[in-house]
Amino acid sequence: xxxxxxxxxxAGRRIGNHIAMRLQQEGYTVLAHYRTHTPEIQVxxxxxxxxxxxxxxxxxxILQFVEQLQQRCIxxxxxxxxxxxxxxxxxxxxxxxxxYEQFFNVHMMAPFLITEGLKSLLEVNDDIPADIIHITDIxxxxxxxxxxxxxxxxxxxxxxxLVLAKKLAPNIKVNAVAPGPVLFTDLHSEGVKKTxxxxxxxxxxxxxxxxxxAVQSLLNNPFITGASIPVDGGRRLSKR
Numbered sequence: 681x682x683x684x685x686x687x688x689x690x691a692g693r694r695i696g697n698h699i700a701m702r703l704q705q706e707g708y709t710v711l712a713h714y715r716t717h718t719p720e721i722q723v724x725x726x727x728x729x730x731x732x733x734x735x736x737x738x739x740x741x742i743l744q745f746v747e748q749l750q751q752r753c754i755x756x757x758x759x760x761x762x763x764x765x766x767x768x769x770x771x772x773x774x775x776x777x778x779x780y781e782q783f784f785n786v787h788m789m790a791p792f793l794i795t796e797g798l799k800s801l802l803e804v805n806d807d808i809p810a811d812i813i814h815i816t817d818i819x820x821x822x823x824x825x826x827x828x829x830x831x832x833x834x835x836x837x838x839x840x841x842l843v844l845a846k847k848l849a850p851n852i853k854v855n856a857v858a859p860g861p862v863l864f865t866d867l868h869s870e871g872v873k874k875t876x877x878x879x880x881x882x883x884x885x886x887x888x889x890x891x892x893x894a895v896q897s898l899l900n901n902p903f904i905t906g907a908s909i910p911v912d913g914g915r916r917l918s919k920r
Contacts, residue, residue: 682709682730682753684803689713689790690763691731693720694863695815698888699760699895704729706896708757711749715763736763736790737782745790746797755803758811758899761791761837766865769829780829787833792840804851808902812848813895814841814856816908818916821858838908845906853905857894860912862886882913 686703690696692714700712701724712731714721725731732752734745765786770776795812802810819831820838838856845854861876864885877883894909910916 681751682711683755684757685709685711685753685755686758686760687711687713687749687753687756687794687798688760688762689794690715690815691721691724692716692718695859695888695891696760696762697721697724699762699892700724700729701727702889702892702896711753713745713763736786738785739789739793742785742790742793743797746794749794749798750801753798753801755801756798756810757803758813759795759798759802760813760815760895761794762815763787763790764815764834766827766830768826776829780833783829783833784836788836788840791837795844799848799852802852808900809850810852811899812841812844812852812854813898814838814854815891816841816856816858818858818860818910818912820908821910821916822918841908842906849905853898853902855898855904855906856908857891857898858908858910858912858916859891860886860910860915862891862911863888876915879918880913880915881917884913886911886913 686708688700691700691712697720700710704710710729712724712729715735736742763786765783804810814837816838817834820835823831841854841856890911894911
């Protein structure tokens with residue numbers, strides 16, 4: 681069984697995958713969650729990172745995942761809630777309802793149930809309290825209408841961070857990292873990319889490493905809780 685592990689959800693690709701790999705490189709015991717077994721997960725496994733599969737489709741699936749974690753780990757150093765769904769809101773009402781359910785389950789229900797199920801296993805030492813870190817989005821501050829379902833459920837994840845920071849103190853710190861244009865997706869056309877970079881004061885795509893560095897800073901700092909670190913090159917300052 682794993683001891684003093686860091687759970688990273690949504691580690692099958694992009695930011696979560698990078699965070700899991702970098703934590704493992706820094707000597708942490710990492711348990712990387714994924715929905716689909718991707719080539720990136722294969723690389724994690726080949727580098728000694730332990731992995732676990734789950735699909736956060738409904739409360740039963742999430743609770744089963746929590747039970748598996750309880751059986752697999754003696755204690756946790758940190759929980760990093762990174763799993764995410766991202767797409768524009770459908771104009772079809774039935775499809776939008778399905779999107780809302782999916783985004784709510786991934787962005788809000790899963791983090792809440794995982795935290796509630798594992799909080800008693802979070803390892804506390806004299807120097808640094810245990811950590812819970814929510815990976816949110818700068819959409820929380822300045823939402824984009826086209827992605828309103830995505831943005832509102834990420835805002836829920838941000839609010840959950842605030843209330844858990846109060847609820848779980850003083851033994852557990854709860855914070856957030858809010859990325860901006862760090863890694864573009866296939867949904868971003870060349871025109872959209874150019875516009876986003878124009879609206880970003882630092883004028884570049886940040887990459888996943890700055891997000892990891894923000895996570896690392898929260899793990900290492902014993903006196904921050906209830907805070908959100910924007911990693912966006914200043915884009916939240918744009919009126920958009």
